[in-house]
Amino acid sequence: MVQSLPSPSTAGVTGSWQDAHTRAYRLMLLARILDDKFASLYRMGKIHGGVFLGRGQEALSVASGLALRKGDVFAPLIRDQAGRLAFGEPVLDAVRTYLGSALGPMRGRDGNVHRGWPKEGLLPMISHLGAMISVTNGVLLAHRFKGIAATVGVASVGDGGTSTGSFHEAVNQAAVEKLPLVVVVANNRYAYSTPNERQFACRSLLEKAAGYGISGETVDGTDLSACLKVVGRCVNRARAGGGPQMVIATFLRLCGHGEHDDAGYVDPAMKASLIGRDCLKVAEGQLLENHWADASRLEAWRLEALRAVEEAVAKVQREPAPNPYRQDWCALASRHLAEGCEPVEGAEK
Amino acid sequence: MSITYLDAIREAQARALAEDPRVFIYGQDVGAFGGAFKATRGLAQRFPGRVLDAPISEDAMLGLAVGAAIEGMRPIIEIQFADFSTVAFNQIVNQAATLHWRTNLPCPITIRLPCGGTSGGGPFHSQSLESLYAHYPGLVVLTPATVEDAYSMLLEAVALDDPVVFCEHKYLYYHLKAEQLPTEAMPVGRARLARAGRDMTLVAYSAMVHEALAVAEELASEGAEIEVVDLRSVKPLDTDTVVASVARTGRLLCVGEAWPWGGVTAEVIARVASEGFGLLDAPPQRLNAKDTPTPYHPNLWAAHRPTARSIAAAARNLLRT
Numbered sequence: 001m002v003q004s005l006p007s008p009s010t011a012g013v014t015g016s017w018q019d020a021h022t023r024a025y026r027l028m029l030l031a032r033i034l035d036d037k038f039a040s041l042y043r044m045g046k047i048h049g050g051v052f053l054g055r056g057q058e059a060l061s062v063a064s065g066l067a068l069r070k071g072d073v074f075a076p077l078i079r080d081q082a083g084r085l086a087f088g089e090p091v092l093d094a095v096r097t098y099l100g101s102a103l104g105p106m107r108g109r110d111g112n113v114h115r116g117w118p119k120e121g122l123l124p125m126i127s128h129l130g131a132m133i134s135v136t137n138g139v140l141l142a143h144r145f146k147g148i149a150a151t152v153g154v155a156s157v158g159d160g161g162t163s164t165g166s167f168h169e170a171v172n173q174a175a176v177e178k179l180p181l182v183v184v185v186a187n188n189r190y191a192y193s194t195p196n197e198r199q200f201a202c203r204s205l206l207e208k209a210a211g212y213g214i215s216g217e218t219v220d221g222t223d224l225s226a227c228l229k230v231v232g233r234c235v236n237r238a239r240a241g242g243g244p245q246m247v248i249a250t251f252l253r254l255c256g257h258g259e260h261d262d263a264g265y266v267d268p269a270m271k272a273s274l275i276g277r278d279c280l281k282v283a284e285g286q287l288l289e290n291h292w293a294d295a296s297r298l299e300a301w302r303l304e305a306l307r308a309v310e311e312a313v314a315k316v317q318r319e320p321a322p323n324p325y326r327q328d329w330c331a332l333a334s335r336h337l338a339e340g341c342e343p344v345e346g347a348e349k
Numbered sequence: 350m351s352i353t354y355l356d357a358i359r360e361a362q363a364r365a366l367a368e369d370p371r372v373f374i375y376g377q378d379v380g381a382f383g384g385a386f387k388a389t390r391g392l393a394q395r396f397p398g399r400v401l402d403a404p405i406s407e408d409a410m411l412g413l414a415v416g417a418a419i420e421g422m423r424p425i426i427e428i429q430f431a432d433f434s435t436v437a438f439n440q441i442v443n444q445a446a447t448l449h450w451r452t453n454l455p456c457p458i459t460i461r462l463p464c465g466g467t468s469g470g471g472p473f474h475s476q477s478l479e480s481l482y483a484h485y486p487g488l489v490v491l492t493p494a495t496v497e498d499a500y501s502m503l504l505e506a507v508a509l510d511d512p513v514v515f516c517e518h519k520y521l522y523y524h525l526k527a528e529q530l531p532t533e534a535m536p537v538g539r540a541r542l543a544r545a546g547r548d549m550t551l552v553a554y555s556a557m558v559h560e561a562l563a564v565a566e567e568l569a570s571e572g573a574e575i576e577v578v579d580l581r582s583v584k585p586l587d588t589d590t591v592v593a594s595v596a597r598t599g600r601l602l603c604v605g606e607a608w609p610w611g612g613v614t615a616e617v618i619a620r621v622a623s624e625g626f627g628l629l630d631a632p633p634q635r636l637n638a639k640d641t642p643t644p645y646h647p648n649l650w651a652a653h654r655p656t657a658r659s660i661a662a663a664a665r666n667l668l669r670t
Contacts, residue, residue, distance in 0.1 A: 118419045118448075126443050126444055133409075134406075135412045135444065139416040141416070166409070172409070334511050337511070337538050
């Protein structure tokens with residue numbers, strides 16, 4: 001079943017700073033509540049496979065999604081629920097993919113965080129880290145071939161992903177081609193259980209940007225205001241022809257690698273430090289401090305997000321699962337070249 | 350006029366670039382230099398901005414191709430030697446090959462792999478990787494053996510909506526000549542009867558087709574009529590043509606330059622055994638390279654892969670069985 005992504009969203013951060021901050025906070029809140037629901041469904045045994053949460057990464061992620069506009073390209077990674085929502089992905093897409101609904105964008109063929117609408121600029125990630133950056137480059141190069149100007153690509157990656165050959169090849173490739181790519185690195189201090197000390201030996205990951213001849217900035221990933229400013233600035237520089245950019249955000253992952261992981265290896269001192277702050281609470285504090293919202297407003301937003309998530313889950317739980325007897329078991333677009341691929345009456349496509 | 354296999358590959362790319370603005374070429378040294386084998390000589394000059402040198406980053410080259418394909422382009426990626434495609438393996442088999450299944454989008458990418466052994470190539474410039482790629486769903490794997498097929502199948506590869514692994518044999522680049530480029534062609538997915546015979550079916554593909562034809566000629570003088578089937582495409586594999594040939598001859602020998610474990614020759618024999626067991630008058634046989642890395646010295650190399658001599662010996666044995 002072919003659907004299309006509702007037109008993204010946000011057209012960048014426009015309007016007043018208050019509006020931008022408020023909008024970002026509400027998307028973070030929606031992402032957090034949606035993630036919590038997935039965790040709960042996982043514990044109830046309602047989800048096939050793993051569940052991977054963005055807890056702690058919402059400020060950085062939402063900043064990526066909000067900095068982009070229609071025509072741009074976004075390659076999110078596993079903890080980018082907030083950024084996906086900001087880029088325009090409906091709540092239903094996430095729920096349908098996690099629950100394996102036949103009506104979802106991946107139709108039960110792929111699950112959980114592996115979803116997207118590539119034609120609309122939302123690239124569906126594969127599990128191999130760093131691999132989506134060069135795909136983003138390809139979309140941007142195609143835009144150049146087609147004369148589409150001033151589009152930007154944001155590719156998310158983690159601290160562990162920066163150790164891959166794919167990361168190196170792709171960032172270097174973008175630098176050589178001077179593509180409008182922004183690589184947003186979420187340094188949440190642990191790649192699964194491996195700490196930074198066993199991942200890289202440079203003082204800061206930002207030193208890598210210098211090695212590729214590109215610009216970059218660091219940001220406190222727990223601070224929504226800082227994330228909106230820094231990611232927005234880097235996206236603007238790329239859009240204006242400044243070439244690839246790298247954002248290095250530091251914060252702590254406030255959950256396990258997946259919901260199967262209790263993250264017992266996380267250093268308690270780190271949890272108690274500034275990088276262990278919950279970005280959602282920090283953003284909430286910023287709203288209250290600036291008198292952009294009060295407690296009753298925050299509660300109303302929370303209930304609204306909760307309702308949206310519950311409605312989506314209730315709807316998807318009534319949707320059909322993929323039917324193996326109606327599946328079109330054909331891996332090629334060129335059907336005439338696919339062996340053993342008989343047409344199926346009423347096939348789910 | 351005389352056209353080599355390599356000329357055909359260059360001309361097919363020139364035609365694809367001329368006829369389709371979505372086509373571009375990306376690979377190491379393919380631009381002004383014209384490629385390590387000169388398969389893109391002159392194309393960067395004729396098609397400015399559409400024949401791009403890539404850094405030595407096979408993974409990123411293929412990742413970029415997938416992104417461009419998503420946007421409707423039709424990239425041709427030249428991997429300098431097939432052996433180096435293993436650096437891009439992840440992007441080929443996990444990204445490109447799964448895209449259509451996952452998203453319903455076409456993923457039109459042509460991946461040109463200069464493959465096969467040449468004297469002095471050694472372990473890392475000689476590999477034949479068609480079996481490896483054929484194992485993965487979502488890929489088309491082509492192995493042209495003639496100048497005509499090199500031209501027409503490359504054009505068809507570029508026009509297909511799927512990732513195509515185009516295995517062009519380096520030995521054939523200069524050794525194979527035709528009078529002119531073809532004006533019509535067999536479609537991809539069909540095997541070709543390269544020589545008719547009634548005593549044995551010899552299935553081959555890529556450069557081994559020419560060894561097989563030499564064997565058929567040699568054995569004809571001994572009174573044996575060997576039928577030679579050129580697979581042309583290993584995925585899809587034209588089982589019907591192979592089984593029809595075995596129905597005529599009752600004997601099957603399948604030859605491939607790649608390593609023996611699994612692979613194309615094993616697949617052909619499995620299919621014939623499964624679909625045409627009763628047609629066989631003798632156990633089906635196969636001949637592959639030895640199960641070692643490809644050696645450097647010509648003496649060792651000549652003994653490593655199947656040659657007309659070793660194929661003829663295997664054919665004589667089979668005819669006596």
